[in-house]
Amino acid sequence: MDCLIGLDIGTSAIKGILILEKGEILAQGKEKTSFVFPYPDYIEFDAEERYKLICTLIRSLSQQKPSNSKIRAISISGASGNALLLDKNKNPVQNAASWLDMRAESSYQELLSPFSDEYIYSICGWPKIGSFPLAYFAWMKKNKPEIYYSSPYKVTDFIYFNYKLTGCWMQDSSTATNFYLQDQINKKYHQPFLDFLEIDPGTLPEIINAGEQIGKITHQASVETGLSPDVFIVAGSFDHPSAARGTGMFQPGDLLISCGTSWVCFYPVPSREKVLQQKMLIDPFLSPGGPWGGMFSITNIGGIINQYVDALFLNARDRFAKLDRAASRSPLGSNKLFIDITQTKYSPREHLLQFKNKNHSDISRAIMESMAFVMREKIEYFREEGMSATNISMVGGPSESKIWPKILTDILGLPIKLIQGEYAGCLGASILAGIGIGLFKNEIDGFDHLKIKSVIVEPDLTNTEKYSQIITNNY
Numbered sequence: 001m002d003c004l005i006g007l008d009i010g011t012s013a014i015k016g017i018l019i020l021e022k023g024e025i026l027a028q029g030k031e032k033t034s035f036v037f038p039y040p041d042y043i044e045f046d047a048e049e050r051y052k053l054i055c056t057l058i059r060s061l062s063q064q065k066p067s068n069s070k071i072r073a074i075s076i077s078g079a080s081g082n083a084l085l086l087d088k089n090k091n092p093v094q095n096a097a098s099w100l101d102m103r104a105e106s107s108y109q110e111l112l113s114p115f116s117d118e119y120i121y122s123i124c125g126w127p128k129i130g131s132f133p134l135a136y137f138a139w140m141k142k143n144k145p146e147i148y149y150s151s152p153y154k155v156t157d158f159i160y161f162n163y164k165l166t167g168c169w170m171q172d173s174s175t176a177t178n179f180y181l182q183d184q185i186n187k188k189y190h191q192p193f194l195d196f197l198e199i200d201p202g203t204l205p206e207i208i209n210a211g212e213q214i215g216k217i218t219h220q221a222s223v224e225t226g227l228s229p230d231v232f233i234v235a236g237s238f239d240h241p242s243a244a245r246g247t248g249m250f251q252p253g254d255l256l257i258s259c260g261t262s263w264v265c266f267y268p269v270p271s272r273e274k275v276l277q278q279k280m281l282i283d284p285f286l287s288p289g290g291p292w293g294g295m296f297s298i299t300n301i302g303g304i305i306n307q308y309v310d311a312l313f314l315n316a317r318d319r320f321a322k323l324d325r326a327a328s329r330s331p332l333g334s335n336k337l338f339i340d341i342t343q344t345k346y347s348p349r350e351h352l353l354q355f356k357n358k359n360h361s362d363i364s365r366a367i368m369e370s371m372a373f374v375m376r377e378k379i380e381y382f383r384e385e386g387m388s389a390t391n392i393s394m395v396g397g398p399s400e401s402k403i404w405p406k407i408l409t410d411i412l413g414l415p416i417k418l419i420q421g422e423y424a425g426c427l428g429a430s431i432l433a434g435i436g437i438g439l440f441k442n443e444i445d446g447f448d449h450l451k452i453k454s455v456i457v458e459p460d461l462t463n464t465e466k467y468s469q470i471i472t473n474n475y
Helices: 047-062 117-124 133-143 145-149 157-166 191-197 219-225 239-247 272-277 301-313 319-328 348-353 360-384 404-412 421-436 443-450 461-474
Strands: 002-009 013-020 025-032 070-078 083-086 153-156 170-172 206-208 213-216 232-238 254-259 263-269 281-283 292-298 391-396 416-418 455-457
Touching: 002 047, 002 157, 002 239, 002 421, 013 047, 013 421, 025 047, 047 070, 047 157, 047 219, 070 157, 070 239, 070 421, 083 133, 083 157, 133 145, 133 153, 133 191, 153 157, 157 170, 157 213, 157 219, 157 232, 170 232, 232 239, 232 421, 239 254, 239 263, 239 292, 239 391, 239 421, 239 443, 263 272, 263 360, 272 281, 272 292, 292 360, 301 319, 301 348, 301 360, 319 360, 319 404, 360 404, 391 404, 391 421, 404 416, 404 455, 404 461, 421 443
Parallel strands: 002 070, 070 232, 170 206, 254 391, 391 416
Antiparallel strands: 002 013, 013 025, 083 153, 213 232, 254 263, 263 292, 281 292, 416 455
């Protein structure tokens, strides 16, 4: 029996599944990641330590395979866009800078002044912002030139992890998007960016498609992971497109709601031009033969939700279970309590002090409803722009809640499909691993072949009407 491993390297955890070629999930696991904060606005992590966590998780998963089975391939997807400098031997010079790092936030417009916002967006598919590699490398070039110029390899952590596993110097075109050096249409490095950053194109990895082989694991990686040296590493993708693959969201009219550190809606869209018009984040997804991916993101809202829940339940270990239980005791509309968790005037803890006379049940449900109202507003906007969603999947931690998916489906008035919760991205990576070794023809074939099971949450249209009245009266 052939087995596949799919990994999802998220912002706060590394997740993985071990799955049989026929679709049975044999094991799943998670390793929490950590950050260091050496100065204000700096958010970093040790790339070598994170690689060790990847190896630990792979070893744990591989030990749970049946004796008559063989692990054939692994693919890594996840929250890419973390900048890393390597020395001449391709070892980290210093910590990686997370995509959450804000050191260049106040100066990135000046740092990247040779390129307009529109120009960067048209080339990369992502807008000019201060927390990804293009801005980070420009910041390092200006403020830490001795480190910058002595580091011949300017990469991302995903490039490094795949290199450590295979000794091969490659990256997929999806995670190359938020590397910011790729011409997304041509899947080649954009020379004006390389000239500006003084990066030798010979130091950059080859760009390949998601689902293509990177190479077999090295002897050293075999020792570190406990895998046979004939296991292939296959190119993965950015996290949300990976979860879209794992939930079968392949066609226009599909919508993936991914609830993680950021809450993201992912739409398969027929053309890149349509995504550009809507100023969404763009992923190559199934192009050129299939749709592109368009995403809008409510950045770091998951972290803000965590702060609300931490403040409400005093950082209890089971605080999200408590949130669920409390919300289940409050009626629709949270007894007319409305909490806007997207407000920026107060910290979550300060904001909750305004509701200290309200019970935990109403506050808990109001937090859930607040996020659902935000998502409805965004989805309605794109529907009016000609991007209707009739087939919706929800993934991420909140999708495993007993209450949150029901609130969301009632507010949207549409059924929601639940598949693998926070492990959906791993499932998509597993499909890419199978494509890379020829088990599946393509993503659709892989999804069908694995016979992925789902749970459908149906809306109560009476509740939908009540929520519509609440929205009309209060928003």
